[in-house]
Amino acid sequence: MKKIxxxxxxxxxxxxxxCKKDYPMDDDGxxxxxxSDCYVSAFELLGADFQTVRTKAATIDTTAQxxxxxxxxxxxxxxxxxxxSLVIDAVLDPKIVGKVDFSDLSKPKEWTVVSGNRKVRKxxxxxxTVKQ
Amino acid sequence: xxxxxxKILMSLMLLALxxxxxxxxxxxxPTASDKLQNDLIKRSLxxxxxxxxxxxxxxxxxxxxxxKLTSMTVEASIAGATGTYLDHRFYNTNNSGTDVGTAVxxxxxxxxxxxxxxxxxxxxxxxxxxxxxxxxxxxGKTISFTFTAKSxxxxxxxxxxxxxxxxxxxxxxxxxxxxxTDFYLSIADMKLYNATFAAANPDKIDLVYLYRxxxxxxxxxxxxxxxADPAYLPTFTMPxxxxxxxxxxxxxxxxxxxxxxxxxxVFVDDVDLRSKDFTDAPDFAINMKAEGGVWVQTADGKYxxxxxxxxxxxxxxxxxxxxxxxxxx
Numbered sequence: 001m002k003k004i005x006x007x008x009x010x011x012x013x014x015x016x017x018x019c020k021k022d023y024p025m026d027d028d029g030x031x032x033x034x035x036s037d038c039y040v041s042a043f044e045l046l047g048a049d050f051q052t053v054r055t056k057a058a059t060i061d062t063t064a065q066x067x068x069x070x071x072x073x074x075x076x077x078x079x080x081x082x083x084x085s086l087v088i089d090a091v092l093d094p095k096i097v098g099k100v101d102f103s104d105l106s107k108p109k110e111w112t113v114v115s116g117n118r119k120v121r122k123x124x125x126x127x128x129t130v131k132q
Numbered sequence: 133x134x135x136x137x138x139k140i141l142m143s144l145m146l147l148a149l150x151x152x153x154x155x156x157x158x159x160x161x162p163t164a165s166d167k168l169q170n171d172l173i174k175r176s177l178x179x180x181x182x183x184x185x186x187x188x189x190x191x192x193x194x195x196x197x198x199x200k201l202t203s204m205t206v207e208a209s210i211a212g213a214t215g216t217y218l219d220h221r222f223y224n225t226n227n228s229g230t231d232v233g234t235a236v237x238x239x240x241x242x243x244x245x246x247x248x249x250x251x252x253x254x255x256x257x258x259x260x261x262x263x264x265x266x267x268x269x270x271x272g273k274t275i276s277f278t279f280t281a282k283s284x285x286x287x288x289x290x291x292x293x294x295x296x297x298x299x300x301x302x303x304x305x306x307x308x309x310x311x312x313t314d315f316y317l318s319i320a321d322m323k324l325y326n327a328t329f330a331a332a333n334p335d336k337i338d339l340v341y342l343y344r345x346x347x348x349x350x351x352x353x354x355x356x357x358x359x360a361d362p363a364y365l366p367t368f369t370m371p372x373x374x375x376x377x378x379x380x381x382x383x384x385x386x387x388x389x390x391x392x393x394x395x396x397x398v399f400v401d402d403v404d405l406r407s408k409d410f411t412d413a414p415d416f417a418i419n420m421k422a423e424g425g426v427w428v429q430t431a432d433g434k435y436x437x438x439x440x441x442x443x444x445x446x447x448x449x450x451x452x453x454x455x456x457x458x459x460x461x
Binding site: 047048049050051072073074076078079101131132 | 348349350351354364381382383384385412413414416417418419424
């Protein structure tokens with residue numbers, strides 16, 4: 001009888017150990033990892049027709065934390081969809097949930113990249129210029 | 133012992149079932165019904181629009197020894213517009229891929245809601261095509277059709293189709309905008325006008341088509357509202373009196389099949405036009421390309437439209453466009 005009890009206890013310990021969360025997640029259900037890398041690797045800007053409005057590749061300065069994009073003449077600056085490619089496990093804050101108004105060219109839009117371990121935050125400014 | 137016998141019995145039954153399941157059934161040619169039969173398919177796709185056509189293919193057949201077909205009749209719940217007919221020919225595709233028609237009688241006769249072909253030849257089976265031209269009075273309503281075939285032995289058979297919803301929108305195809313000639317577009321009229329008409333009727337003009345090739349930037353084929361920033365009107369002065377601030381949203385993959393008449397199965401419907409959001413929409417669409425388009429809302433909010441660019445021509449400075457338009461208020 002005693003042996004059975006000990007066996008059940010060990011089994012219970014196993015079950016508890018199995019349920020333990022080894023992988024912490026953030027509020028969006030994304031894994032929080034050990035990576036501290038924190039940068040933007042690519043940037044795209046789409047118009048209302050979901051076609052690119054860039055005249056050339058965006059210039060990303062990961063040291064100055066800036067993104068410079070030249071857009072086509074006649075671009076509707078009020079209705080643009082930015083797309084960021086980030087280093088692995090990083091997330092963007094705030095999230096992009098729809099179109100963004102870039103019409104005030106004197107005030108660059110800002111987004112913060114948060115590293116995989118959620119400890120490093122770098123704010124990027126996006127500067128737009130219109131081809132003239 | 134009893135239990136073991138039961139298990140053996142069950143196993144044997146299962147085995148028998150397995151064998152039964154594997155047995156091939158021999159194919160037997162189905163026996164044709166000796167009654168007059170019919171069938172129908174709707175050939176046209178997409179929203180039904182006033183002025184457009186709904187097309188059906190109606191088939192009927194009877195065993196030759198039982199009789200011949202004598203007539204086919206289609207009755208619509210709302211009389212079709214001029215151009216409604218039941219083709220008096222059935223078609224075969226020849227070796228070159230061309231449809232070759234064989235007449236079964238005289239061309240159809242339409243009386244009110246009914247269109248009929250009377251067979252004069254010796255036909256026991258035929259498929260005829262019915263083309264229903266949607267009349268103005270059907271706008272926003274539903275239409276049903278009754279297809280009826282009769283045979284020489286006195287049999288009659290019918291096939292019901294519908295209800296088919298007729299949309300509220302209008303459609304205009306292949307309007308040719310030419311820079312410097314007919315380049316003022318009226319959404320209300322769904323027409324292009326010249327400068328003289330535009331000057332006399334400035335309220336009617338919603339968009340201006342321009343073709344320009346300024347240095348450094350790409351402008352080419354553009355649609356601009358009369359209120360557009362002069363920066364978007366290179367070497368062009370908007371005539372006085374034109375002041376409609378038409379809202380525009382560019383689109384690229386909306387290749388509506390009825391407007392484009394190419395392979396894509398995309399259809400702009402009433403609900404798309406009604407629900408399109410024009411908040412913060414600009415009043416210009418620069419560098420429009422073939423197979424692109426633009427959603428448009430007139431300045432008074434009366435019409436929402438989708439303009440599709442069929443073709444552009446840099447040499448002749450032309451844009452061929454087609455549009456669907458819905459009256460909103």
